Amino acid sequence: MTASLLSGVRVVDLTQGISGPYCTKLLADYGAEVIKIERPGVGDMMRSRGPFPGDRPHHETSGLFLTLNTSKKSVTLDLKSETGKGILRRLIASAEIVVEGFRPGAAEALGFGPSAVREMNPKAVMTSISNFGQWGPYRDYRVTELTAYAIGASMHSTGVPELGPLKLGGTVTLFQAGNLAAAVTLATWYGVREGSPGQHIDYSIMEGQLASPDRNGQCLLGIAYSGDSAFRRAHSRRFTLLPFGAGPCADGYAHFTAAQPHWWSRFCQIIGHPELIADPRFAGPNFYNMDMFDAFDAYFLPWILSKTKREVMEGCPDVAGTPVNTMEDLFNDRHFRERGAFAEITHPIAGRHTYPGAPFRPAKAPWKAAPAPTLGQHNEEILCERLGYAKHSLVKMAQAGVV
Amino acid sequence: MERLPLHGIRLLDITVVWAGPFASMIFGDLGAEVIRVESVTTPGHMTRGHPNPPPNVISSPRGAYYVDRDPGERPWNRYSYFNFAARQKLAATVDLTKAQGREIMMRLIATSDVLLENNRNSTLKKLGIGYDEVRKVRPDIIYLSAPAYGTTGPYANFKGFGANTEAVVGHTWLRGYPDADPSMTFVVFHSDAAAGASAVFALVAALEHRRRTGEGQFIDMSQAENMIPHLTQAFMDYSMNGRSQTSLGNRDTAMTPQGAYKAKGEDQWIAISIESDAQWAAFCATIGQPSLAKDLRFKTVIARRRNHDELDGIIAAWTQQHDAYKAPATLQAAGITAMPVLKYEEAHYDPHLTERGFYELVAEPDAGVHLHPTRGFRLSETPIHVRSPGPMLGEHNRYVYGHLLGYSAAEMRRFKEEKHIGKRYDAAAMTVGTS
Numbered sequence: 001m002t003a004s005l006l007s008g009v010r011v012v013d014l015t016q017g018i019s020g021p022y023c024t025k026l027l028a029d030y031g032a033e034v035i036k037i038e039r040p041g042v043g044d045m046m047r048s049r050g051p052f053p054g055d056r057p058h059h060e061t062s063g064l065f066l067t068l069n070t071s072k073k074s075v076t077l078d079l080k081s082e083t084g085k086g087i088l089r090r091l092i093a094s095a096e097i098v099v100e101g102f103r104p105g106a107a108e109a110l111g112f113g114p115s116a117v118r119e120m121n122p123k124a125v126m127t128s129i130s131n132f133g134q135w136g137p138y139r140d141y142r143v144t145e146l147t148a149y150a151i152g153a154s155m156h157s158t159g160v161p162e163l164g165p166l167k168l169g170g171t172v173t174l175f176q177a178g179n180l181a182a183a184v185t186l187a188t189w190y191g192v193r194e195g196s197p198g199q200h201i202d203y204s205i206m207e208g209q210l211a212s213p214d215r216n217g218q219c220l221l222g223i224a225y226s227g228d229s230a231f232r233r234a235h236s237r238r239f240t241l242l243p244f245g246a247g248p249c250a251d252g253y254a255h256f257t258a259a260q261p262h263w264w265s266r267f268c269q270i271i272g273h274p275e276l277i278a279d280p281r282f283a284g285p286n287f288y289n290m291d292m293f294d295a296f297d298a299y300f301l302p303w304i305l306s307k308t309k310r311e312v313m314e315g316c317p318d319v320a321g322t323p324v325n326t327m328e329d330l331f332n333d334r335h336f337r338e339r340g341a342f343a344e345i346t347h348p349i350a351g352r353h354t355y356p357g358a359p360f361r362p363a364k365a366p367w368k369a370a371p372a373p374t375l376g377q378h379n380e381e382i383l384c385e386r387l388g389y390a391k392h393s394l395v396k397m398a399q400a401g402v403v
Numbered sequence: 404m405e406r407l408p409l410h411g412i413r414l415l416d417i418t419v420v421w422a423g424p425f426a427s428m429i430f431g432d433l434g435a436e437v438i439r440v441e442s443v444t445t446p447g448h449m450t451r452g453h454p455n456p457p458p459n460v461i462s463s464p465r466g467a468y469y470v471d472r473d474p475g476e477r478p479w480n481r482y483s484y485f486n487f488a489a490r491q492k493l494a495a496t497v498d499l500t501k502a503q504g505r506e507i508m509m510r511l512i513a514t515s516d517v518l519l520e521n522n523r524n525s526t527l528k529k530l531g532i533g534y535d536e537v538r539k540v541r542p543d544i545i546y547l548s549a550p551a552y553g554t555t556g557p558y559a560n561f562k563g564f565g566a567n568t569e570a571v572v573g574h575t576w577l578r579g580y581p582d583a584d585p586s587m588t589f590v591v592f593h594s595d596a597a598a599g600a601s602a603v604f605a606l607v608a609a610l611e612h613r614r615r616t617g618e619g620q621f622i623d624m625s626q627a628e629n630m631i632p633h634l635t636q637a638f639m640d641y642s643m644n645g646r647s648q649t650s651l652g653n654r655d656t657a658m659t660p661q662g663a664y665k666a667k668g669e670d671q672w673i674a675i676s677i678e679s680d681a682q683w684a685a686f687c688a689t690i691g692q693p694s695l696a697k698d699l700r701f702k703t704v705i706a707r708r709r710n711h712d713e714l715d716g717i718i719a720a721w722t723q724q725h726d727a728y729k730a731p732a733t734l735q736a737a738g739i740t741a742m743p744v745l746k747y748e749e750a751h752y753d754p755h756l757t758e759r760g761f762y763e764l765v766a767e768p769d770a771g772v773h774l775h776p777t778r779g780f781r782l783s784e785t786p787i788h789v790r791s792p793g794p795m796l797g798e799h800n801r802y803v804y805g806h807l808l809g810y811s812a813a814e815m816r817r818f819k820e821e822k823h824i825g826k827r828y829d830a831a832a833m834t835v836g837t838s
Contacts, residue, residue, distance in 0.1 A: 005608040022632070026601075030608055049657070051640035063639025067632065114783065133781070138755040141735045142678075146653060146661055147742040150674035153750045155663070158589045159580070165663045165672050165744045167653050169577030172593050175633040176600065177779075180429075183603035184780045187433045190607050191408025191785075193614065199784035207761055208779025210750060212596040213425035213488055217776050218468065219747045221483035224762075224773040228467035229747045230484075235464045237590050241837075245566075246575055246585040253585045255570035257563070260448045264837040277837075285457035287836030313571075317561040322570045324585050327641035327648060330573050330631075339556040341628045354642040356632040360605045360624035361553075364612055 004031025004365045009189070011097040012088070013037065013072065014112070016044040018171050019129050019205065020101035021068040022178030023185065026359070027097070028071035029369045035091060035382060036069060036373065040076040040401055043375040044069070053350060059375065061350040066372045070345065070355070074373035075382050078402045079110050088112065089120055090387055097189055098126040099181075104134045114200035123198040127185045129177060133204035143205070145171040152209030154216050157231040165233070176212070177205040240287055241296045242267055246324050249304050253324035254312040261287050267319050271303040347371040379403050405785045407434025412610065414517040415440060416492065420449045421592060422549065422565055422626060423521035424488040425599030430517075430606070431491025432778060432787050438515075438803060439494045440508065441796060443825035446832050449564075451479035451796065454828040457835045470770045477827065480769035480795045487776065489793025490765065495803040496796065497823045499530045504823055508532055510808050513540045516613075517547070517606055521598070521626070524550040525560045534621040543619035545609040549602055553625030565594035568627035577637050579650045597633055598626040659707040660714045663744055666727035672744035673722050673730055682739050683707070689737045690721040767792040797826040 009032040013024040021036075021044065028034040038044055046065040053061055075091075077084040092098055098117055100107050107113050107128065117126045131148065132138040138151075146167050149155045159166030181203045192198055210216050215231055222230050238244040242258035258267060264287065268276045276282060276299060286292050307315065309323030316322070323329065330336065331354075346352040348371070358367035383389045383403070397403045412435040416427040431437040441447070446454040453460060456474050466472045468484045475481050495511075498504040509532070512518060518537060520527055527533055527548070534546045548554050551563025552571075569575050569591070579588040605622050613619055631638060637648040653662045653674075661676045677683050680703065684696040695701060695717070700710045707714060722730060727743040734741035745753065751774070756762065762774035775789065804810045804824065818824045 005612050025632075026604060051636060051643055051646075053643040055644065063643050064636050067635045067639055132755060133759060136755045136759045141731075141742065142738075142740040143742060144655075144658055144661070144676040144678065144740050146655070146658075146663075146676050147674045147740050150663065150672075150744040151742040153745040153747055154591070155674070156670075156672065156744045156746045158591060160587050160589070161670075163580050163583070163587070164665070165653075165674075166580065166588065167578065167663075168591060168593060169574050169650065170634050170636050172574065172597075172633045175635070176593065176596055179597055179604075179633075180600040180779060183429065183600045183607070184433070186604055186611075187429075187607045188408045188782060190611055190614075191406070191410070191434070193611070194406075194408075194411070196406045196408050196410070197784040199782050202781040202783070204759075204779050206779075207756070207759070207777075210756070210761065211776045211778045213421040213599055214592045214596045216747075217425075217487035218421075218484045220750060220776040221487040221773065222467045223747050223751045224775065225470040225481075225483045225770065226467045226472045228464075228472070230464050230467040231747075232464070233589070239460075239463055239465055245590045246570065246588060248584065248586070253576075255567060255575055255585075257566045257590070261453075261834075261836050262448075282837060284836045285459055288457060288459045288463065290459075290463070313558075317558070320562045320564055320567050322563065322567040324570045324575045325573050326576050327573050327634075327637050330571070330638075331641060333571075335552060335556045335558040336628070339553060339625070339628070341625070341631070353639070356635060356638055357628065359601050359629040359632060360547075360549075360622055362605065362609055362612070362620055362622045364609075364616075364618060364620040 004368065005362055006031035009033065009097065010095040011035065011099065012091050012095045013099050015099055015101035015129065017046060017101060018068065018174040019177040019181065020099055021046070022175050023127070023129065023182040024072065024099055025068055025070060026179070026182040027186065029367050031365070034072040036072045036074050037088065038074055038076050038375055040078055040403055066347060066350055067355055069372035070369035072373055073378035073382065074376055075379055076376040076403045081402045083397060083402045085111055087383065087387065092117055092120045092124065095121065095124060097185060098124055099129070099185065100126070101129045104130050104139050118198065121198070123192055125185060125189045125192060125198060125201065127181055127201040127203060129181050129203045130205070132206050134202045138206070145173055148205055149173045151206050152216065154209070154214060157229065157233055159233050161233045173209065177203065177208050180208055236290060238293060241282055241292060243300060247304065249307050249309060249312055251308045254304060254307070254309060255322050255324050257320045263319055270316060270319060271300055273299045343369050345369060345371050349374060376403065407785050409433040409435040412436070412517065413438065413515045414519055415512060415515045417518065417520040417522065417527065419447050419522055420564060421488070421595040422598035423519060423602070425595065426602035427519055428488040428491060429599070429603045437492040438799070439492050439794065441494060441496050442498050443496050443797065443827065444498050444822050444829045444832060446479070446828050451485045452482040454479060455833040455835055475769065477769050477795065479828070480767070486767065486770060486793040490775065490789045491791055492794055493799035493802065494794035494796060495800050496825055499532065501821070503821060505531050507808065507823060509540050511803065512537050512544065514807055515541065515544065516610070517545045519547050519602060519606065521549040523560065523562050524548065524554050538619065543613055543617060545606060545613065545619050545622070547602055547606055547622040547624060549598055549624040549626055551626050553628060554623045565592050565598065565626060566590045568594045568630055572627050572630050573634055573637060574630065577634065577648060577650055579652070581650055581652045593633070594626055594630045597630050598624070601629045654711065657704065659704050660711055660718060662715055664719045664722040666722050666725055666730065668727065671727035673727050674742050674744050675718065675734070676740040678740055685737045686734070686739050689734060689739065763789050765789050765792045769795055795826065797824065800824045
């Protein structure tokens with residue numbers, strides 16, 4: 001009986017930041033054993049990024065780090081030292097997946113490039129997540145969430161003309177890179193089990209965005225098809241009579257994604273104007289007539305301005321109307337509460353907090369997140385119990401700054 | 404040619420719009436046989452587009468999705484909105500609203516490993532092809548449903564697109580211009596990308612479970628819940644501190660200054676993030692104002708945050724004299740994080756993408772030969788290429804009905820009359836707009 005979907009799968013995680021750790025978090029929360037290698041004394045740089053409880057920075061209580069690293073084991077290793085390299089070689093030899101997020105070329109310089117890893121473990125799947133891929137003119141450029149999104153091509157058409165291109169919320173671009181890299185890594189690993197060769201995956205954050213269904217793929221192929229883009233900041237985001245986007249309601253904002261002609265009659269019913277269904281101003285191709293949008297809004301706007309966010313959510317199940325929620329709204333939403341969409345996790349130092357829950361729910365083996373590790377928490381378990389180092393050598397390694 | 408990782412897996416694709424088709428495309432890229440199941444009587448306007456788009460659609464911005472802005476004889480095969488994620492798939496048609504259609508579908512399911520769907524939660528159940536029915540003919544099927552809010556709970560049967568789930572989980576509120584209302588944010592579709600990626604992950608994890616135990620399973624995926632961890636910082640700030648964050652626009656609390664700045668030329672922009680005091684000093688030197696680095700108004704992160712508006716003016720005065728492609732290269736050479744805000748037109752010719760062979764030439768029978776954007780990942784031992792272009796509606800009916808299911812030519816003729824098999828939408832489905 002398997003305890004979880006990926007139990008027994010061993011992953012060596014050489015990443016820090018957001019994309020790499022989100023990739024390995026997905027593996028860990030579904031049961032893989034993820035050994036996270038951190039720099040002695042310092043650890044993952046996200047340990048110093050907030051939010052922190054009470055806004056008091058502490059390297060074991062970052063809400064970002066704690067979420068990104070659930071269910072993992074932390075081993076500290078100085079990868080510049082020979083002892084550290086030797087230990088990592090042994091871990092890689094018994095792993096099935098290696099994920100790294102160094103600057104391109106840095107893994108090679110340390111002796112852990114794709115060909116070296118292949119020699120240590122021919123069946124391993126090694127994934128390198130980088131900004132632009134392992135080669136090419138932009139290879140060494142630095143990026144942040146903002147600049148990654150900028151070069152990923154959807155930013156230019158996001159926003160309104162006069163205010164300039166607009167980024168997405170938080171660091172969703174970096175999360176998505178980890179999300180897709182995890183999927184491709186797992187699929188490639190599955191292939192190894194079925195007879196495909198071990199191999200190296202070169203994941204490029206820039207290319208991942210450009211080939212994404214967030215409208216980039218559609219618009220880039222559109223450029224090839226017609227020379228023109230379906231999305232620009234100057235365009236109306238709406239393309240039928242029905243509302244498409246966010247706008248004010250009685251107590252905040254509501255979002256509609258309503259655009260299909262067969263929704264027309266039900267939409268008119270919902271806003272209390274069934275007489276519009278057969279109105280010639282809106283009939284036939286006028287459904288797409290931008291000159292008629294204002295005429296329709298004369299009926300829609302008074303209705304939406306009389307509805308609260310909650311009334312929109314509960315009252316529009318057939319026409320995709322939703323509130324523009326804040327985090328407070330989300331936390332208190334009855335649907336997410338009832339489904340148990342959030343996880344309560346108790347961490348030895350940070351204490352008990354509510355975390356994002358399962359991204360999907362397999363019937364046979366549930367998602368389960370254990371608290372993120374403290375820095376070097378699993379040194380003894382992995383080095384002594386697993387690899388057989390004596391406890392006094394661990395002390396020596398610690399004194400030498402190797403662990 | 405080495406074996407692709409998902410070789411030998413057959414996935415039935417009953418997906419709509421963007422998230423589901425993206426997931427099945429990745430499955431196809433990785434070697435699975437993907438069969439899209441569509442219907443000639445029920446066109447998906449949000450998937451293959453309007454079956455008979457009127458002139459005002461073609462002249463609108465959305466007309467840019469069509470080859471040469473010409474919908475042609477079969478618009479549904481010429482629509483980049485659909486075709487971008489259609490490669491590596493086969494396409495069959497069947498009318499699932501009829502008993503015969505359901506029977507055909509069940510025979511196809513019996514030959515398949517995976518069923519992937521992202522319709523409204525109730526849709527496939529009403530058609531008699533929910534998991535409980537399907538497992539009777541294929542006990543080890545892996546069946547993933549990814550409706551907007553999951554398959555249980557108060558909103559289980561609520562319709563919703565990716566953009567809806569983003570509003571519900573807080574993303575729409577967290578992005579936007581700080582002083583403007585959310586109606587100025589533009590609709591984005593990050594949730595579709597996230598759901599597609601996680602669906603692939605989920606299906607492969609379940610394939611591994613099947614390999615170990617012989618068991619199939621049902622996977623309940625809420626596109627909304629899948630998006631929540633992408634907003635971890637804001638989620639945990641509320642969780643830990645009870646603080647509901649609002650949008651910072653293009654700014655950041657730690658990286659200051661940060662923004663998109665106007666460059667030389669029409670609607671050209673440069674994105675810049677100053678990540679540290681050292682980068683700030685390097686930036687000041689690069690723009691020829693080294694004394695700014697010592698200016699107390701801008702010396703520390705806190706000072707720069709306080710005087711961000713003033714800094715924006717100084718930076719924009721420099722960027723406006725420079726080229727959006729060349730200036731970031733200069734800044735990067737000095738260790739400063741800057742990139743052009745790329746336009747789609749520019750991305751099509753971008754030197755990095757060109758050198759890496761990101762675009763691949765694909766010939767589609769009804770759309771012609773074009774450079775298609777491919778994917779963000781490369782496999783060293785089993786390189787992925789487009790093995791088959793996006794399928795035309797019903798293109799592979801002969802393969803599916805004849806070869807896979809063993810129906811006779813006579814039966815297939817009957818299925819054509821009964822509007823299961825076809826390559827064009829039924830005349831009744833061609834209505835333009837409201838009626």
